[in-house]
Amino acid sequence: MKTATTYVHAGAQPDPSTGAIMTPIFQTSTYVQEAPGKNKGFEYARSQNPTRQALETALAALEHGQYGLAFSSGVAATDAVIKLLVPGDEVIAPNDMYGGTYRLFSKIFAPFGIRFTYVDTSDINNIAKAITPQTRLIWIETPTNPLMSITDIAATAQIAKESGALLCVDNTFASPYLQNPLTLGADIVMHSSTKYLGGHSDVIQGCLVMNDTTLRDKLYFIQKSCGAVPGPMDCFLVLRGIKTLHLRMQRHCENGEKIAHYLRNHPGISKVFWCGFSDHPNYEVARRQMNGFGGMMSFELKDNRPENVTRVLSSTHLFSLAESLGGVESLINHPATMTHASIPREERIKNGLTDSLIRISVGIEDADDLIEDLNTAIG
Numbered sequence: 001m002k003t004a005t006t007y008v009h010a011g012a013q014p015d016p017s018t019g020a021i022m023t024p025i026f027q028t029s030t031y032v033q034e035a036p037g038k039n040k041g042f043e044y045a046r047s048q049n050p051t052r053q054a055l056e057t058a059l060a061a062l063e064h065g066q067y068g069l070a071f072s073s074g075v076a077a078t079d080a081v082i083k084l085l086v087p088g089d090e091v092i093a094p095n096d097m098y099g100g101t102y103r104l105f106s107k108i109f110a111p112f113g114i115r116f117t118y119v120d121t122s123d124i125n126n127i128a129k130a131i132t133p134q135t136r137l138i139w140i141e142t143p144t145n146p147l148m149s150i151t152d153i154a155a156t157a158q159i160a161k162e163s164g165a166l167l168c169v170d171n172t173f174a175s176p177y178l179q180n181p182l183t184l185g186a187d188i189v190m191h192s193s194t195k196y197l198g199g200h201s202d203v204i205q206g207c208l209v210m211n212d213t214t215l216r217d218k219l220y221f222i223q224k225s226c227g228a229v230p231g232p233m234d235c236f237l238v239l240r241g242i243k244t245l246h247l248r249m250q251r252h253c254e255n256g257e258k259i260a261h262y263l264r265n266h267p268g269i270s271k272v273f274w275c276g277f278s279d280h281p282n283y284e285v286a287r288r289q290m291n292g293f294g295g296m297m298s299f300e301l302k303d304n305r306p307e308n309v310t311r312v313l314s315s316t317h318l319f320s321l322a323e324s325l326g327g328v329e330s331l332i333n334h335p336a337t338m339t340h341a342s343i344p345r346e347e348r349i350k351n352g353l354t355d356s357l358i359r360i361s362v363g364i365e366d367a368d369d370l371i372e373d374l375n376t377a378i379g
């Protein structure tokens with residue numbers, strides 16, 4: 001089946017009792033059993049829910065994997081992956097990634113004895129050098145939030161395989177439409193479904209997709225034992241979002257390209273971070289492993305005094321000043337005080353995330369209107 005057909009039909013079965021074409025929202029906590037141990041495959045909604053099951057089937061199809069698991073948020077999905085590990089195990093992770101992932105790793109799991117080594121994963125030699133006999137997991141995010149750096153997934157998968165470590169890819173920025181890490185050799189793909197999968201800024205959710213049955217069983221055990229499951233209404237919303245993911249991503253890419261070039265040619269802007277520029281350091285890798293470059297980018301103003309950065313951030317009208325990304329509407333964000341405030345300032349600056357960096361999530365509005373909005377704000 002081709003992508004567009006998969007996105008519309010994945011996981012969707014007419015409801016057997018009514019014929020309802022849309023998967024019903026099974027708002028129930030438990031299921032009546034005929035006799036002890038005799039049930040229809042559903043016992044208690046933390047363990048199984050039909051709406052969630054439909055979504056998990058769809059998520060697996062989108063990422064060309066065997067199994068999907070939905071979680072109550074992206075960080076809950078990440079949390080489940082790290083719970084595969086035990087004290088003393090080591091994780092290699094990027095030094096430029098979503099702030100909440102860094103916070104989870106360094107503030108919650110490091111005190112439990114999981115060790116994290118942060119490297120610039122855009123150069124895979126840095127990953128190879130950081131491998132030790134205790135390395136159990138390589139975690140990458142590509143493109144990264146917010147500096148849009150790119151890591152070679154296939155090459156990292158090779159290193160992971162040789163060292164007996166798992167590779168998990170946070171694929172949130174690309175979405176399954178632009179990149180499928182499992183087909184490049186990754187063991188697990190993670191999404192914040194809150195972003196492009198949901199696509200309408202109305203739900204918090206996360207997911208994992210994998211191929212290996214043993215790995216699926218372990219992660220399912222963690223999902224039901226730790227209980228960070230999404231409610232059925234939220235599963236319904238993400239299922240609905242998925243049906244238009246391909247259409248939305250096409251427009252995000254078109255608008256993203258126009259706006260990236262507009263920003264780059266603007267005399268008031270000193271640098272634009274977007275992985276679709278042919279002089280992006282890993283452009284060839286991005287071209288190889290992605291089907292497009294998306295609508296996420298960040299930039300620096302030439303006049304990067306705090307008062308000017310604040311002025312620009314506060315004067316757009318179509319771009320709303322807010323955390324998050326991947327919705328139909330455009331957003332503008334200040335990583336240093338918003339999405340990445342949980343990373344210590346010196347760490348941030350060392351990795352190139354300055355106090356003046358501005359990140360935008362380009363929506364699916366008309367590109368001319370978006371450019372006019374930025375033009376007025378930047379001045």
Ligand SMILES: *Cc1c(COP(=O)(O)O)cnc(C)c1O
Pocket residue numbers: 073074075076098100101141145170172173191192193194195204205206
């Ligand atoms: C938002 C985000 C997360 C966390 O997901 P939540 O749904 O907010 O818990 C993880 N990784 C990336 C790249 C994100 O943008």
